[in-house]
Amino acid sequence: MFGNFSYCNPTKLYFGDDALKYLNVELPKYGKNVVLIYGGGSIKKNGIYDDVVKILADNGKDVAEISGVMPNPTVDKLREGVEIARQHKADLLLAVGGGSVCDYAKAVSVSVNCDEDPWEKYYIRFEEPACEIVPVGCVLTMVGTGSEMNAGAVITNPHTHQKIGHVFADEKIMPKFSILNPQYTMALPHYQMVAGIYDIFNHICEQYFSGEDNNVSDYLSEGLMRSVIEASRIANQNPQDYEARSNLMWAATWALNTLLSRGKSTDWMVHMIGQSVGAYTDATHGMTLAAVSLPYYRHILPYGLEKFKRFAVNVWGVDPAGKTDEQAALEGLTALEGWMRELGLVMNISDLGATEDMIEGIADGTIILTGGYKVPNREEIIQILKESLK
Incomplete structure (x- = not known):
């Protein structure tokens, strides 16, 4: 083994069929304004949405939502989410879904306080954020991407037929915490x-x-x-x-x-x-x-x-x-x-x-x-x- 490297992974994981209760441990660490991010609505059918919303309410959070995050999140959806997070003055982005939702939350997190277009800055020029990053937490409902414990974010530009992933260098962009309950994955087709x-x-x-x-x-x-x-x-x-x-x-x-x-x-x-x-x-x-x-x-x-x-x-x-x-x-x-x-x-x-x-x-x-x-x-x-x- 010849390589020279550093290794740091700050994401805290809660794993198991009672993992969601630890959201009560994490939420008090962040400010009042939370943006809840999710996909096409399956979490409303299986009850996960209700469970998460109740915990957010019990912790006194003021919640805005970004719904409809698609399996291949688009740059247009990213720009929409950035505006919602800005207007809400987000203290935490809480992604509830699979890897695409987690990727999307990270892309929003590095863009909220950035004055430049996120697609040009992060996906064309591959620059790193020079602005304040909004922290991300994840409640995982589909496995595969590993986005719950890395700094990657893949975004698609349908106008130019480009799908590009940016693995950010700063470990601060990794989710602060991720909740992994295997039961949440069992409703998947x-x-x-x-x-x-x-x-x-x-x-x-x-x-x-x-x-x-x-x-x-x-x-x-x-x-x-x-x-x-x-x-x-x-x-x-x-x-x-x-x-x-x-x-x-x-x-x-x-x-x-x-x-x-x-x-x-x-x-x-x-x-x-x-x-x-x-x-x-x-x-x-x-x-x-x-x-x-x-x-x-x-x-x-x-x-x-x-x-x-x-x-x-x-x-x-x-x-x-x-x-x-x-x-x-x-x-x-x-x-x-x-x-x-x-x-x-x-x-x-x-x-x-x-x-x-x-x-x-x-x-x-x-x-x-x-x-x-x-x-x-x-x-x-x-x-x-x-x-x-x-």
């Missing part, structure tokens, strides 16, 4: 559950398929991947299995709270390609990742052959005896594909609404990163996307 599961798994892969040293982070990644595979199979058969859903929730948090990336390079090209697909199709994030993963991994496998063989052996139990490294590595990707199909994931971008005439635009909207085993050029991205259409 199967499609959303498995999309979240693949998002978890791919977060780990993006950090695993890079670097050549003997890194502790890779051992942690292998254990997390095996846990996700095991829990996903149980949850896929019985979505009400509390232990499986709790393991998935915990794995999702650790998959992207920056721990696994310490001391090594990371890839993230599957996310860059998938996010660009999402900008054109508005498809569910985890499904865009599933649809482009295998073509991308097959493309870079020759450049990271040793790690792909290790993935096959240590994660999928492939026996390398009598096989070349390439044969063993490819068997690992075959096992990955089998598991993905078992879950019922979308395996091509055509099923998400992408068409051949979108390919060049999606490629042009893909941000090229340099941390992986092979830095793809535009022509390679186009080829990967064409293979993802099938």
Whole structure:
């Protein structure tokens, strides 16, 4: 393990089926004005909204609401939320929902006291905030993104077909606290559950398929991947299995709270390609990742052959005896594909609404990163996307 790094994660987590009661512990730490942020209204149907609102009232909070945060939050919605938070003089932004709601709350938090346009400042120029940041707390209802314990915020600009994530450098932008009750995830439709599961798994892969040293982070990644595979199979058969859903929730948090990336390079090209697909199709994030993963991994496998063989052996139990490294590595990707199909994931971008005439635009909207085993050029991205259409 050769990397030099610092590590700080200040988010406090409350985990378990009685975790919401700890909102009473956190709320007194902040001022009176709270902005409650949530999505399409499912939390009103399942009772979570009523529970949260009661706790806010019991703590004497003056509450404004930002509702209707979509699965791929848009820049227009961000600007709307910034105005609401400004008018309310927000002391705390409380996100109740999945990763998109948490991402959105963080994007609002860095924009409320900023005089510049947030899209230009944070998503085009990738600048850091120089203004006061409004603190964020999260009550998580869907797992996958890990947004409950990191400083990332993904926003979509539908006018320019761009979906861009900004992982802010300052740990102050991480949620101050997050409440994780696995029971809150059990009302999700199967499609959303498995999309979240693949998002978890791919977060780990993006950090695993890079670097050549003997890194502790890779051992942690292998254990997390095996846990996700095991829990996903149980949850896929019985979505009400509390232990499986709790393991998935915990794995999702650790998959992207920056721990696994310490001391090594990371890839993230599957996310860059998938996010660009999402900008054109508005498809569910985890499904865009599933649809482009295998073509991308097959493309870079020759450049990271040793790690792909290790993935096959240590994660999928492939026996390398009598096989070349390439044969063993490819068997690992075959096992990955089998598991993905078992879950019922979308395996091509055509099923998400992408068409051949979108390919060049999606490629042009893909941000090229340099941390992986092979830095793809535009022509390679186009080829990967064409293979993802099938």
